[in-house]
Amino acid sequence: MNEKKHNIEDFRCETNKMNNIKRKVAVLSGKGGVGKSLVTALLAVMMNKKDYNVGILDADITGPSIPKMFGGDNYKAKISETGIYPVVTHSGIKLMSINLILDQPDSPVIWRGPLIGNTVKQFWTDTIWKDLDYLFFDMPPGTGDVPLTVFQTVDLDGIIIVTSPQDLVSLIVKKAYNMAMEMNIPILGIIENMSYIICPHCKEKINIFGESKAEKIAEDMGIRFLGRLPIDPMIAQLCDNGEIEKFSQNYIDDCVDIIEKVLNK
Numbered sequence: 001m002n003e004k005k006h007n008i009e010d011f012r013c014e015t016n017k018m019n020n021i022k023r024k025v026a027v028l029s030g031k032g033g034v035g036k037s038l039v040t041a042l043l044a045v046m047m048n049k050k051d052y053n054v055g056i057l058d059a060d061i062t063g064p065s066i067p068k069m070f071g072g073d074n075y076k077a078k079i080s081e082t083g084i085y086p087v088v089t090h091s092g093i094k095l096m097s098i099n100l101i102l103d104q105p106d107s108p109v110i111w112r113g114p115l116i117g118n119t120v121k122q123f124w125t126d127t128i129w130k131d132l133d134y135l136f137f138d139m140p141p142g143t144g145d146v147p148l149t150v151f152q153t154v155d156l157d158g159i160i161i162v163t164s165p166q167d168l169v170s171l172i173v174k175k176a177y178n179m180a181m182e183m184n185i186p187i188l189g190i191i192e193n194m195s196y197i198i199c200p201h202c203k204e205k206i207n208i209f210g211e212s213k214a215e216k217i218a219e220d221m222g223i224r225f226l227g228r229l230p231i232d233p234m235i236a237q238l239c240d241n242g243e244i245e246k247f248s249q250n251y252i253d254d255c256v257d258i259i260e261k262v263l264n265k
């Protein structure tokens, strides 16, 4: 399906010798603010609940949000001569993010593209994850420098595209799709976030952006539709409180099952 179309240079790098990482999945969005970090965090939480060893590499260097969702903004990764030791969360998920290295998590990273790219590369080559069943990459939004670096550096098993209902009518999802296709990376499917709300009184499902077109668009592109997440104030609260590991809804159960099935074939 994803035949290589362009002559893109290959800069594959090996990860730390101590690592044994079975599956590497990047979570991508065409633009910011659609809930890509949230989806990454939820996938990790759900896979961890299924007893898999899970890690998250936060490749969003200028806007890292993973540590905060797990309550770890003040945790620090340990740097040694052999590599960088990730932070381990309450439930055992391993995290690597620029905010786990900076002295102050609110310090801005004012670096140019190549330095940002090299930092992400170093997270891949130097972090000591040891045994992981799944490593999720939370990519920065868009289809710029860093996604390109990750696509070239890491031998990814697949990407997941996160979108919101409004994006699907634009070309933004198509850009993420085209980038993965050009880099010959399998697309595992699309997840639609902020798809609907549930009335807290009558429990009616309200499609505030109109009837979702996600399934149809996925079908037109020939990729899987992995499911949809509602806007849920409880999710926002869990993120704000750094308690995303307490998430217990079944919104993405099907998505997790599909990913598990496809990647364990």
Ligand SMILES: Nc1ncnc2c1ncn2[C@@H]1O[C@H](COP(=O)(O)OP(=O)(O)OP(=O)(O)O)[C@@H](O)[C@H]1O
Binding pocket: 029, 031, 032, 033, 034, 035, 036, 037, 038, 039, 060, 063, 065, 140, 141, 193, 194, 229, 230, 231, 232, 233, 235, 236, 237, 239, 240
């Ligand atoms: N389905 C949802 N229900 C409630 N809140 C949500 C939902 N999705 C995302 N949010 C909230 O929106 C905020 C932004 O989400 P997130 O950081 O995942 O977006 P993003 O796409 O990774 O953004 P960027 O890539 O621009 O940093 C988070 O604080 C999260 O709590």
